[in-house]
Amino acid sequence: MAKHDTDLSDLFHALADPTRRSILTHLAQGPAPVSELAEPTGLRLPTVMRHLAVLEEAGLIATSKDGRVRTCAIVPEALMPMRTWLDEQRVIWESRLDRLDDYVKKVMKERET
Amino acid sequence: MAKHDTDLSDLFHALADPTRRSILTHLAQGPAPVSELAEPTGLRLPTVMRHLAVLEEAGLIATSKDGRVRTCAIVPEALMPMRTWLDEQRVIWESRLDRLDDYVKKVMKERET
DNA sequence: CAGATAGTTAGACATATGGCTAAGCATGAC
DNA sequence: GTCATGCTTAGCCATATGTCTAACTATCTG
Numbered sequence: 075m076a077k078h079d080t081d082l083s084d085l086f087h088a089l090a091d092p093t094r095r096s097i098l099t100h101l102a103q104g105p106a107p108v109s110e111l112a113e114p115t116g117l118r119l120p121t122v123m124r125h126l127a128v129l130e131e132a133g134l135i136a137t138s139k140d141g142r143v144r145t146c147a148i149v150p151e152a153l154m155p156m157r158t159w160l161d162e163q164r165v166i167w168e169s170r171l172d173r174l175d176d177y178v179k180k181v182m183k184e185r186e187t
Numbered sequence: 188m189a190k191h192d193t194d195l196s197d198l199f200h201a202l203a204d205p206t207r208r209s210i211l212t213h214l215a216q217g218p219a220p221v222s223e224l225a226e227p228t229g230l231r232l233p234t235v236m237r238h239l240a241v242l243e244e245a246g247l248i249a250t251s252k253d254g255r256v257r258t259c260a261i262v263p264e265a266l267m268p269m270r271t272w273l274d275e276q277r278v279i280w281e282s283r284l285d286r287l288d289d290y291v292k293k294v295m296k297e298r299e300t
Numbered sequence: 301c302a303g304a305t306a307g308t309t310a311g312a313c314a315t316a317t318g319g320c321t322a323a324g325c326a327t328g329a330c
Numbered sequence: 331g332t333c334a335t336g337c338t339t340a341g342c343c344a345t346a347t348g349t350c351t352a353a354c355t356a357t358c359t360g
Contacts, residue, residue: 079205079208082202082205082208083203083204083205086199086200086202087199087200087203089195089199090199091196091317091318092192092195092196093318095195095272098276099276102276102279102280103279107336107337108336108337109335109336109337117318117319117320118319118320119336119338120319120320120337120338120339120340121318121319121320123337123338123339124317124318124319125318139337141326141328141336142325142326142327142328142335142336142337143335143336143337144336144337148280150280153273153276153277153280156273157273160266160269160270160273163211163212163215163266164263166212166215167215167263167266168263204347204348206348220307221306221307222305222306222307230348230349230350231349231350231351232306232307232308233307233308233309233310233349233350233351234348234349234350236307236308236309237347237348237349238348252307254306254356254358255305255306255307255355255356255357256305256306256307256357257307
């Protein structure tokens with residue numbers, strides 16, 4: 075299991091939290107200071123800080139401090155590994171789709187009874 | 188926060204674990220019984236069962252029992268919400284880049300004068 | 301029926317996660 | 331210098347997660 079694997083796990087893990095996804099969506103509008111990001115979440119600053127730390131470790135955001143204000147910004151390229159994984163999976167999964175589709179339908183039918 | 192949100196969180200969470208991703212990759216080769224999935228992970232059966240439960244709750248796999256054998260199979264459509272989210276983000280994130288681009292151009296122009 | 305096979309359930313346990321409060325530490329405004 | 335602002339650190343707490351062992355159920359096989 076390469077570091078590549080860890081990257082993906084961190085990425086998925088970071089995105090698994092609604093608060094963090096909403097922070098990302100907010101940041102998509104442009105860079106913002108910590109407090110501005112905290113405000114709409116209704117969470118306390120330290121809590122938001124930890125979310126930001128998770129996002130930063132996953133490489134999804136970059137931050138820098140100017141005076142006493144820390145500005146956060148998204149790192150668009152960060153989603154690439156995920157996109158790549160998704161595309162890989164699609165290729166494999168879809169190559170079996172016809173066969174699996176039959177199987178899944180059979181399973182679903184059995185479930186209903 | 189709608190059900191949609193929970194779906195995404197569950198999906199990302201399910202995919203955040205390397206063991207679960209490897210199980211999915213294995214299943215991409217075709218449906219398989221529990222023990223066959225457990226073997227390459229080096230984990231005990233109950234542990235693998237829990238991973239399978241997580242995958243099933245996220246809608247990523249479907250299972251059915253025939254005799255004493257439970258067969259698992261991937262559910263390709265399950266990745267759709269994630270793909271959709273990813274595409275949405277790409278649109279926003281990239282439009283942000285465009286805006287930044289505009290901003291830079293504006294600054295450069297102002298500098299010239 | 302006896303024994304092997306394939307899952308399943310229950311419960312224990314260590315660590316991780318997400319939230320909070322209460323201080324603490326720079327920096328900017330007066 | 332003093333005070334407000336904005337972030338940080340430290341530490342607490344409840345719940346969730348990933349792993350295991352041990353014991354149980356259900357289903358073939360002979």
